[in-house]
Amino acid sequence: MADRRAQLVGRVRGLLSEALGSARGRLTAARAELETGQDRLTRVRRAAATVPQRVGAERDRRLAEIDSRYSTRIAELVRRAAAAAEREAPGAASADWSRWAPTPTGRADTPGAVRVGTVRIPGAEPVPALVPLLDAGHVHLTGEHRAACDAVVSALLLRSIGRTDPGTVRLIGYDPEHLGGGLAGFAPLGTAGLLTFVGPGGLARLLDDLVEQIRRINETVLAGEHSSLRELAAATGRRPEPWRVAVLLGGDELSRHERGQLDRVVRTGAACGVHLVVRGIPLPDDPTVQRVLVARGDVRIGGPTGLPVRLDPPPPATLVTETCRQVASTVNAGPAPTPFTELLPPPGEMWQEDSSTALVAPIGEGPSGRPVLLTLGDYPPHALIGGPSGTGKTNLIFAWIGALASRYSPAELEFYLLDFKEGVSFARFAQGRRDPSWLPHMRLVGINVNTDREFGLALLRFLAEELRRRADAAKQHEVTKLAELRAVDPKGHWPRIVAVVDEFQMLLAGRDVVAREAADLLEDLARRGRSQGIHLVLASQDVRGIEALWGRPALVAQFTLRIALPKALRILAERNDAAQSLPRHHAVINAESGMVEGNEIARIPSASEWETWSELQHRLWRMRPPDAAPARLFDGDAIPRLADAPDFRALAPARQPGGPRGPVALLGEIIDVQARSAALRLPRAPGRNLAVLGTRVDEACAVLDAVGRSLARQHEPGSARFSIACLDPDADHAARSLYEDLADDAAWYDEETVPELVAETAEALAGPGTPTTPHYLLLYAVDAAAGRLGARVGRRTGLEHLRQILHDGPERRTHVLAWWRGVARMRNDLGGPASRTDQIGAWVALDVQGGELGSSLYPGTGGPDWYPRPWRGLFFDRAVHRTGQTIIPYGLPR
Numbered sequence: 036m037a038d039r040r041a042q043l044v045g046r047v048r049g050l051l052s053e054a055l056g057s058a059r060g061r062l063t064a065a066r067a068e069l070e071t072g073q074d075r076l077t078r079v080r081r082a083a084a085t086v087p088q089r090v091g092a093e094r095d096r097r098l099a100e101i102d103s104r105y106s107t108r109i110a111e112l113v114r115r116a117a118a119a120a121e122r123e124a125p126g127a128a129s130a131d132w133s134r135w136a137p138t139p140t141g142r143a144d145t146p147g148a149v150r151v152g153t154v155r156i157p158g159a160e161p162v163p164a165l166v167p168l169l170d171a172g173h174v175h176l177t178g179e180h181r182a183a184c185d186a187v188v189s190a191l192l193l194r195s196i197g198r199t200d201p202g203t204v205r206l207i208g209y210d211p212e213h214l215g216g217g218l219a220g221f222a223p224l225g226t227a228g229l230l231t232f233v234g235p236g237g238l239a240r241l242l243d244d245l246v247e248q249i250r251r252i253n254e255t256v257l258a259g260e261h262s263s264l265r266e267l268a269a270a271t272g273r274r275p276e277p278w279r280v281a282v283l284l285g286g287d288e289l290s291r292h293e294r295g296q297l298d299r300v301v302r303t304g305a306a307c308g309v310h311l312v313v314r315g316i317p318l319p320d321d322p323t324v325q326r327v328l329v330a331r332g333d334v335r336i337g338g339p340t341g342l343p344v345r346l347d348p349p350p351p352a353t354l355v356t357e358t359c360r361q362v363a364s365t366v367n368a369g370p371a372p373t374p375f376t377e378l379l380p381p382p383g384e385m386w387q388e389d390s391s392t393a394l395v396a397p398i399g400e401g402p403s404g405r406p407v408l409l410t411l412g413d414y415p416p417h418a419l420i421g422g423p424s425g426t427g428k429t430n431l432i433f434a435w436i437g438a439l440a441s442r443y444s445p446a447e448l449e450f451y452l453l454d455f456k457e458g459v460s461f462a463r464f465a466q467g468r469r470d471p472s473w474l475p476h477m478r479l480v481g482i483n484v485n486t487d488r489e490f491g492l493a494l495l496r497f498l499a500e501e502l503r504r505r506a507d508a509a510k511q512h513e514v515t516k517l518a519e520l521r522a523v524d525p526k527g528h529w530p531r532i533v534a535v536v537d538e539f540q541m542l543l544a545g546r547d548v549v550a551r552e553a554a555d556l557l558e559d560l561a562r563r564g565r566s567q568g569i570h571l572v573l574a575s576q577d578v579r580g581i582e583a584l585w586g587r588p589a590l591v592a593q594f595t596l597r598i599a600l601p602k603a604l605r606i607l608a609e610r611n612d613a614a615q616s617l618p619r620h621h622a623v624i625n626a627e628s629g630m631v632e633g634n635e636i637a638r639i640p641s642a643s644e645w646e647t648w649s650e651l652q653h654r655l656w657r658m659r660p661p662d663a664a665p666a667r668l669f670d671g672d673a674i675p676r677l678a679d680a681p682d683f684r685a686l687a688p689a690r691q692p693g694g695p696r697g698p699v700a701l702l703g704e705i706i707d708v709q710a711r712s713a714a715l716r717l718p719r720a721p722g723r724n725l726a727v728l729g730t731r732v733d734e735a736c737a738v739l740d741a742v743g744r745s746l747a748r749q750h751e752p753g754s755a756r757f758s759i760a761c762l763d764p765d766a767d768h769a770a771r772s773l774y775e776d777l778a779d780d781a782a783w784y785d786e787e788t789v790p791e792l793v794a795e796t797a798e799a800l801a802g803p804g805t806p807t808t809p810h811y812l813l814l815y816a817v818d819a820a821a822g823r824l825g826a827r828v829g830r831r832t833g834l835e836h837l838r839q840i841l842h843d844g845p846e847r848r849t850h851v852l853a854w855w856r857g858v859a860r861m862r863n864d865l866g867g868p869a870s871r872t873d874q875i876g877a878w879v880a881l882d883v884q885g886g887e888l889g890s891s892l893y894p895g896t897g898g899p900d901w902y903p904r905p906w907r908g909l910f911f912d913r914a915v916h917r918t919g920q921t922i923i924p925y926g927l928p929r
């Protein structure tokens with residue numbers, strides 16, 4: 036048992052030691068493992084301790100790299116943004132106030148956005164912060180920082196004004212709390228009507244007005260052709276409407292109506308140049324509304340989440356007022372003239388129009404930017420132009436003539452022009468000494484005709500004759516109107532005729548025969564000219580011009596086209612005072628006899644300056660047809676020359692013995708359209724003598740000189756006898772010059788020898804037969820010889836001889852062409868105050884009153900309507916005249 040026990044114990048011991056051994060083994064292994072683990076841990080820990088260092092360095096490296104890339108990118112973006120801003124807002128739109136000055140864009144360009152400050156980008160160069168306004172939209176300011184808001188408003192407005200032409204931005208202020216205080220610096224604009232304030236309570240009216248402007252612009256200016264003024268300007272180069280900027284600075288709650296109108300303006304204003312700058316009134320959301328939040332320390336463009344901005348300082352007060360003063364004074368000085376070329380077709384398209392039915396040409400630009408047209412045709416047929424001196428009548432006439440002459444060729448249109456006031460501006464239409472060009476359409480230019488109303492009459496007579504010729508032709512072709520006549524007679528020369536008479540009232544002044552005949556002719560031309568293409572354009576600076584017509588309602592009624600320059604009176608209809616408020620260089624054009632409904636306002640370009648006009652005239656002159664002749668220039672201040680007179684040049688010696696059968700003595704130029712000479716026929720008939728009457732030495736000598744030279748031109752040398760007697764030393768020079776030029780055909784007599792001349796001539800006449808050689812006695816101041824001639828020579832006195840020559844001479848080719856220094860003196864020489872004067876068949880009166888020429892010298896009683904004036908004479912030939920004819924003596928040869 037013990038053994039068993041021992042055995043068991045042994046076994047147990049064995050098992051135990053075995054277990055112990057294995058436990059010890061396992062412990063050792065575990066210890067070794069632990070050591071290894073701890074070792075690894077130490078190593079791992081060591082290694083782990085070095086990791087953050089490495090990672091941080093890498094991270095920093097990466098971050099630095101990103102930073103550098105980011106700053107370069109930002110710098111690049113900032114640079115680009117700044118360059119874009121510079122392009123978008125150059126000059127006055129963004130310049131610092133210290134060097135700010137207006138830099139308007141062109142008429143057709145849009146002004147672009149303007150700067151109010153800089154965008155805040157930490158660490159970067161500042162980028163201009165721009166706000167678009169004109170042609171873009173509206174600006175809505177919110178925030179309590181009033182001074183900063185005011186600075187933004189001032190900057191916006193001043194920069195906008197500086198980017199546009201003076202006068203093209205109109206401000207309307209509504210500032211019920213501060214009564215305009217917010218816009219005080221802009222006050223000088225008010226003097227030019229560019230700033231108006233609407234008082235408290237006026238907001239509804241202001242908004243109504245803006246809505247109405249938008250409606251009008253959409254309807255009449257954009258007229259469905261353009262979607263905005265900006266687009267119209269880009270397409271046409273014209274900007275017919277100003278920008279209207281309403282600055283609304285607070286106020287009460289809006290009424291429903293006001294809100295509705297405000298919404299309309301917001302939605303539709305920008306396209307029509309109507310803009311809002313608003314603070315203190317909510318604006319609806321719209322893409323055109325730019326929000327600017329102005330809180331203390333935080334300014335943002337584009338609302339609370341928009342770009343942070345550092346505002347610029349406000350513009351200095353003096354800069355604002357000075358700029359506004361400048362703008363106002365430019366505007367008050369009137370608009371810069373539009374170029375004359377706007378009235379003309381392109382150079383390659385001149386003379387393309389057909390005048391069969393009417394003459395149509397632009398005269399200027401209307402408020403909507405469209406050309407305002409003037410028409411002359413069946414309706415309206417004639418025009419009246421009125422305007423006080425200096426308002427641009429002459430200029431308007433130039434502009435109209437230019438616009439017509441560039442469209443219609445001389446075959447389509449002819450001009451006749453008469454200027455009753457002093458001045459030579461119209462002379463340039465005719466050929467001049469300085470400028471050889473002339474306007475090919477111009478047939479006649481009469482200048483300085485102020486005292487020569489006869490010239491006006493002559494023009495009217497000429498036109499009346501042309502009217503008759505046209506009416507006859509029309510009748511022959513069985514048509515009634517010019518258009519029809521031209522259609523049936525395409526080869527005929529039937530241009531439309533435009534006759535312009537400036538200061539026409541001179542023609543109708545007075546109650547004499549000239550005025551009466553002129554008014555009758557005018558009436559006839561006005562009535563019947565319309566259908567025959569003869570158009571009258573009458574201009575007057577003086578209300579009397581119109582008064583002169585007013586007495587003839589039938590005449591006035593034909594002048595349905597009325598053109599009134601600023602401050603013109605009575606040109607338009609009675610209650611139409613549109614001309615009173617016209618700006619400079621504008622005109623009211625009215626083709627409805629002046630009725631208010633017909634008013635059209637046109638801005639007239641400057642056309643009358645020498646360079647402007649002559650460029651066109653030279654172009655048209657170079658285009659003239661080969662047979663074109665210059666216009667006849669009648670200058671009332673000029674003295675015509677006999678050598679230039681067509682009638683004188685046409686004279687030639689007659690081939691038959693005794694010279695021409697009825698030689699003509701030329702006396703001077705007739706005041707008429709064709710520059711003809713007044714001619715006295717000297718056939719062999721009783722009374723064919725001439726008396727020149729008056730004390731004016733030069734004029735009397737000039738008449739006798741022309742008489743002598745023109746007669747001499749009709750005779751071969753040696754075939755006529757000229758006896759020249761000069762009895763006034765003052766006439767000696769002129770008489771001698773004629774004597775010398777007539778050479779061998781002339782004999783000289785003086786006070787001593789004149790009795791012999793008359794005695795010898797009278798004796799020759801007493802003999803039988805008619806001498807073959809004509810004898811012309813040119814007696815200068817013959818009355819001075821009355822004493823000498825009163826003495827007897829043989830059986831009779833010299834005066835008796837003279838009377839006999841006057842009486843019997845003409846039938847026998849002996850003519851007395853004598854100057855008496857008064858009518859009474861002549862009568863004395865003829866036999867006394869009651870003596871007959873029928874041997875004086877013709878006379879030229881110089882400084883002799885009409886009344887003195889009555890009884891037996893002139894038909895009827897009381898003598899002719901003749902008021903003496905320098906270098907003019909009244910010629911009357913009882914064989915051919917019913918009334919006297921005014922002549923201009925030819926100048927004496929030097």
Ligand SMILES: Nc1ncnc2c1ncn2[C@@H]1O[C@H](COP(=O)(O)OP(=O)(O)OP(=O)(O)O)[C@@H](O)[C@H]1O
Nearest residue numbers: 372423424425426427428429430576620639640641
């Ligand atoms: N549309 C215009 N644009 C620019 N200048 C103009 C215009 N119209 C007139 N002027 C200028 O104004 C001045 C007066 O014009 P103009 O001689 O035509 O006036 P007027 O009415 O004919 O005067 P008057 O009857 O005294 O001759 C001129 O110097 C002319 O150049």
